[in-house]
Amino acid sequence: MEKPQNGEEKEETTASFCGYDSLHRLLKDNLNPHHFQEVSRLLTGLNCGKALEAVSLPESATSLSAEHGFDIQAFSFCADKELLREPRIVRVGLIQNSIVLPTTAHFADQKKAIFEKLKPIIEAAGSSGVNVLCLQEAWMMPFAFCTREKRWCEFAEPVDGESTKFLQSFALKYNMVIVSPILERDINHGEVIWNTAVVIGNHGNIIGKHRKNHIPRVGDFNESTYYMEGNTGHPVFETAFGKIAINICYGRHHPLNWLAFGLNGAEIVFNPSATVGELSEPMWPIEARNAAIANSYFVASINRVGTETFPNQFTSGDGKPAHADFGHFYPAIGTAC
């Protein structure tokens, strides 16, 4: 994840929680250790009776983080030890990033800059032994669906396109499954556009894809201008490290969506998102955890970070003045259960 603003800077305009990069950080900095532990116990629960444990990361990863200015954190979640089976340890990685160039830059340059930015972050995940890595929703472009302008469709790619090829080499190099949420262009069916997560196997193979099945028509999320409800059902993908599913962003508000992935056998459900604080931040800590508790699987949720502005004014159809700023994508930390 990119290095967030910290509490000392009190950057209320860009950070999510009164100048802190997370609620967790705000509480930790302001409560005494006992109160912090008790509040954490109530907010996030305990992990087999203990507070969440940080995992130490290899120097190869921390040096990349220092050199390229991104934040990297790792925690372990354990289940009760069984007597007859060895534990199956799976390392899950999540990447949240802002875009690099202004949205007015040439589209090819914007995409290339995102690729360049992600390279060391993916390397850090790979060298930390991550088994399954998930990127954020439509990671290869700005989240331009507020604008309703057609030209952003140019970012769309076939499932085996540029972004998949870029990630396949990392999957192979690090023996790592990668979930890659992209804007898809279905070149075999009239170039229909979808919001799709491509699942790349640990041998660099394409295991399959899932298309977002609940499309928001709320606030600035005018996504149905671009793509409609996906036609892939609720697939669960068998990977070398477990059975995974992807519930893309807005799908997290729909309990039956989570249930269907569970009934189909998912052990980990990823929730790559792009959402802003004003709309969904209060729901964020509840939805993924509730899904995990109710369906007996792990949930790994991520959002974008940063603020994206667009060259032309757009409206939400809510009677408010036109604007060019999508709002701040809040960092989502520690929502796996």
Ligand SMILES: NC(=O)NCCC(=O)O
């Ligand atoms: N990308 C997307 O589905 N956003 C929806 C916003 C939300 O539900 O928080």
